[in-house]
Amino acid sequence: MEPLKVVAQLWERIDARDWHGVSRLIAEDAVIEWPVSGERIVGRANFIAVNSDDAYADERSVEVLRILADGDLVVTEVEIPQDHVVYRAVSLWTVKDGEIVGAREYWTSPGQDPAPRWRAGYVEPLAEPLAEPLVAD
Template identity: 25%
Template sequence: MRAGELIEAFWRTANARDWDGFGRLLHDEVIYEVPQTRERLRGRANYVEFNQTYPGNWTATVTELFDQGAKGMSVVDFRVDDAAETGISLFEMRDGLIARITDWWPTPYDPPQRKTDKIERY
């Protein structure tokens, strides 16, 4: 599966809260990072939990998608409750699965309080 197909499935399953389907798209050793908040997660189960516990009623609508085979990027209109943000996600694939995700959020923010202890700060 090419990067673009995996990225489309990633956002579709996340919006549907299909956590089993979402998890099947991720490499066992997936790494997720947000450079501006210095958050990092390692491993499929931790990253799924991170998304399951994101507070508020949120959706992400893909507005742009770039596919370069083993790498890709999405730009999303991310809405949570009454707030809207633009998110830029860089994806790297390995063994046909998403192995690394780096999220960039143009608007500075502090990460929300979470109900998970899986987040590393670096």
Template identity: 35%
Template sequence: MSKRLIAGFWDAMASNDFTHASTWLHPEFEYYMPQTREYLRGRTAFAALNDAYPTEGTWVFAVRSIVADGDAVVSDVEVTDGTVEARAVTFHTVKDGLILRQKEYWPDPYPAPGWRAPWRQIVDAPPF
């Protein structure tokens, strides 16, 4: 059930109607981005933040994986507006059938170190 909730949330995010997407969030929703130490509370703040994000076009979300264990869910999602290409790894906590908390990482890609070349290949997506 938690996995379906998160899949539904990402589908709602793909509508680019972030007020609509915020209906998947618990009334006591909390959001934290550890890399920038930003914290926000509430559905309204979540929708406003996403509406205000400077963008070059419509956001497109490609869910790569969702792993759930009870009320703890992790999603790995590629995000683009046609110019920005990013990845969001989000740790969700579910309560009462809604998303209570999200802790989200937006890791930047970086070139593979040359010393690892004998053991690896560079691919756009893993074969699994």
């Protein structure tokens, strides 16, 4: 399966909470890094455990805002709203032989890192994200 399709299916299955389906897309020895929180998830079982934890039980749908592929590298931008916060992630996925073997994901919440005052004269507030998701390969 093409790398872009593998990652698109990953987000669809995470959205559906289809953990068995997710496990078929992640290599047994995959390494997923979360630099913002300083964590590394090693292995399929740990990736499934982290993502299926009860702490995420109240999550709403996953919206893929963008997905781009270049060879084995797939980049996604997703948004996951919850009652009290919206999470966004930019993820760089590496896919080999139809499985995700590695990733680096940058998770944050819009506005969590406020702009410093000194930039006020040079910037304007960011508008809403694109209305239509971008898909390219």
